[in-house]
Amino acid sequence: MVNTPISKEIVDKKIKENNIADVGKASIRVIKKLIDEIEKETGEKFVRMEMGVPGLPPAQVGVAAEIDALKRGVAAIYPDIHGIPELKNEISRFVRLFLDVDVKPTGCIPTVGSMQGSFAAFLLMNNLHEGKDTTLFLDPGFPVHKQQHRVLDLKFESFDVYNYRGEKLRNKLESFLSKGNISCMLYSNPNNPSWICFTEMELKIIAEMAEKYNVIIMEDLAYFGMDFRKDYSKPGFPPFQPTVAKYTDKWILFISSSKAFSYAGQRIGMMVISDALFNLKSERIKTRFSSDIFGNAMIFGTVYSLSSGTAHSAQYALAAILKAANDGDFNFRNDVLEYGKKAHIMKKLFVENGFNIVYDKDLDEPIADGFYFTYSYPGYSGEELLKEMLYYGVSAISLAITGSEKTEGMRACVSLVKRDQFAALEERLKCFNLNNPY
Numbered sequence: 225m226v227n228t229p230i231s232k233e234i235v236d237k238k239i240k241e242n243n244i245a246d247v248g249k250a251s252i253r254v255i256k257k258l259i260d261e262i263e264k265e266t267g268e269k270f271v272r273m274e275m276g277v278p279g280l281p282p283a284q285v286g287v288a289a290e291i292d293a294l295k296r297g298v299a300a301i302y303p304d305i306h307g308i309p310e311l312k313n314e315i316s317r318f319v320r321l322f323l324d325v326d327v328k329p330t331g332c333i334p335t336v337g338s339m340q341g342s343f344a345a346f347l348l349m350n351n352l353h354e355g356k357d358t359t360l361f362l363d364p365g366f367p368v369h370k371q372q373h374r375v376l377d378l379k380f381e382s383f384d385v386y387n388y389r390g391e392k393l394r395n396k397l398e399s400f401l402s403k404g405n406i407s408c409m410l411y412s413n414p415n416n417p418s419w420i421c422f423t424e425m426e427l428k429i430i431a432e433m434a435e436k437y438n439v440i441i442m443e444d445l446a447y448f449g450m451d452f453r454k455d456y457s458k459p460g461f462p463p464f465q466p467t468v469a470k471y472t473d474k475w476i477l478f479i480s481s482s483k484a485f486s487y488a489g490q491r492i493g494m495m496v497i498s499d500a501l502f503n504l505k506s507e508r509i510k511t512r513f514s515s516d517i518f519g520n521a522m523i524f525g526t527v528y529s530l531s532s533g534t535a536h537s538a539q540y541a542l543a544a545i546l547k548a549a550n551d552g553d554f555n556f557r558n559d560v561l562e563y564g565k566k567a568h569i570m571k572k573l574f575v576e577n578g579f580n581i582v583y584d585k586d587l588d589e590p591i592a593d594g595f596y597f598t599y600s601y602p603g604y605s606g607e608e609l610l611k612e613m614l615y616y617g618v619s620a621i622s623l624a625i626t627g628s629e630k631t632e633g634m635r636a637c638v639s640l641v642k643r644d645q646f647a648a649l650e651e652r653l654k655c656f657n658l659n660n661p662y
């Protein structure tokens with residue numbers, strides 16, 4: 225056995241001190257705190273891949289516009305709940321130019337991060353129609369969405385799409401939707417954690433099934449344009465970011481500014497409601513959500529009661545970022561392409577040292593290199609691997625907390641790993657591989 229780079233004693237002590245019964249099942253934030261403490265005590269830097277935070281500077285055009293807005297005094301004034309007109313117009317333009325989809329500015333609503341948008345949407349969706357009170361997650365997925373359901377005391381069902389790609393998705397969806405209790409379904413594309421991307425054919429199937437069973441689709445575009453196999457960054461020109469909105473008319477898109485524009489700290493995202501859904505009427509929501517019109521209930525019922533809108537200055541920042549992107553003056557893809565380049569190198573290091581990539585294909589095409597990748601090691605469950613690799617100074621999260629059936633897998637996020645850490649990563653993976661022959 226080669227000595228592990230991090231003291232086993234300290235790792236075990238810190239796990240105990242933090243009262244973590246099972247590290248493999250711990251949430252992302254709990255793992256983060258644990259690693260912070262181990263790093264402090266050992267003086268050793270981990271290769272940190274547990275948290276999906278941007279590792280790049282924020283879009284500068286946004287920072288400048290935000291400073292300017294603050295100097296003009298917007299901090300003193302409540303913003304409109306539905307968003308400032310400049311931003312609503314730019315969101316609508318963005319959707320047309322980068323998704324090739326038309327939506328009126330009325331349905332383009334800034335939210336306090338895309339997390340607030342989904343929270344508001346889950347609440348409203350599951351109260352629209354009698355008996356339709358359950359969300360379907362196309363997993364693997366972002367654990368916080370399920371946490372939102374627990375907090376709201378809402379029901380959800382889920383399945384891992386791994387074995388149901390392509391045409392197989394149709395029957396699988398039908399088996400859930402035909403029961404009649406599903407109000408909405410949610411997936412992220414590209415997917416956190418697996419980085420799979422649905423094909424146009426799969427998006428069409430999702431749309432057809434949703435229409436057949438009167439289910440609303442929530443498409444989480446937290447990683448907008450970050451399937452780097454294609455260049456989705458030219459406004460008004462194909463290829464466009466794939467979206468279900470091309471195939472049906474009742475949808476909500478959540479477009480986060482956190483990753484594509486590295487603007488996570490200002491907590492601003494976009495909830496884009498299709499025109500048809502915005503105008504949908506339901507007597508059932510009238511009293512509780514203050515309007516029988518879906519869009520108005522969302523704005524004046526739900527978003528109003530959550531935060532009375534989104535920070536004023538951040539709205540100016542996002543408006544400026546989108547305007548620059550829409551006008552072709554800011555190529556956001558160029559700024560974040562580095563994630564894909566790093567992922568390519570890191571995946572290679574893992575594979576060369578005995579690890580496997582878990583989610584590796586979109587049908588017959590290799591998945592993109594991007595913000596996340598998934599890996600496993602023969603003989604280990606994800607939960608065991610998470611713990612074991614702490615002794616090697618490599619941190620990630622187990623896929624088990626994401627609804628994945630691939631319980632041997634781990635999710636790695638490339639954003640915080642610096643290129644000058646690649647040598648350390650390689651050395652640690654080699655050491656792990658030496659100590660774990662198979």
Ligand SMILES: Cc1ncc(COP(=O)(O)O)c(C=O)c1O
Pocket residue numbers: 276336337338339340366412416444446479480481482488492493
């Ligand atoms: C799939 C997914 N959805 C939503 C979010 C949250 O986005 P925001 O920062 O805009 O709230 C994340 C962040 O990691 C994510 O991975």
